[in-house]
Amino acid sequence: MTIGSMIGDIVESLFKKPVTQQYPFERKEAPERFRGRVHYEPGGCTGCQLCVKDCPAYALELITIDKAAKRFVMRYHMDRCVYCGQCVISCRFSSLRMAHDEWELAATSRSPFVIDYGLPEDLATLHGTEAEPEPDACRNV
Numbered sequence: 405m406t407i408g409s410m411i412g413d414i415v416e417s418l419f420k421k422p423v424t425q426q427y428p429f430e431r432k433e434a435p436e437r438f439r440g441r442v443h444y445e446p447g448g449c450t451g452c453q454l455c456v457k458d459c460p461a462y463a464l465e466l467i468t469i470d471k472a473a474k475r476f477v478m479r480y481h482m483d484r485c486v487y488c489g490q491c492v493i494s495c496r497f498s499s500l501r502m503a504h505d506e507w508e509l510a511a512t513s514r515s516p517f518v519i520d521y522g523l524p525e526d527l528a529t530l531h532g533t534e535a536e537p538e539p540d541a542c543r544n545v
């Protein structure tokens with residue numbers, strides 16, 4: 405590279421808009437297929453445990469509340485998850501999905517990284533509390 409062409413690049417870059425994004429003040433929409441936080445819908449879950457067995461990071465635990473009634477709580481260790489999407493592929497009952505718009509997951513303590521998903525009454529049974537409806541049927545433990 406000659407000095408002349410370098411000077412050309414320097415002058416050009418002085419008048420170019422920076423390509424860097426001013427995060428967190430500017431946010432781009434994540435792509436539709438971006439693999440963010442895992443969610444669990446208890447409705448169709450059969451308790452087959454395939455997702456738990458196939459997770460390479462040991463990030464999922466299925467807690468049985470009542471096997472006959474197919475009532476389960478899924479404990480998701482978000483801090484272990486490597487966002488590979490294998491659990492979603494393994495589940496044949498569409499009980500798991502990854503939220504493309506939930507990717508800003510940093511926290512200053514560990515507690516938000518362990519999430520229990522389930523019906524409010526099953527979460528209450530597990531935690532020994534009164535059943536109360538919670539947003540997204542989940543609770544951090």
Ligand code: SF4
Binds near residue numbers: 459461462463491
């Ligand atoms: S996305 Fe991958 S690492 Fe995360 S819970 Fe699913 S299988 Fe495990």
Ligand code: SF4
Binds near residue numbers: 456500
């Ligand atoms: S693979 Fe699907 S149906 Fe089987 S335990 Fe996991 S979430 Fe439930």
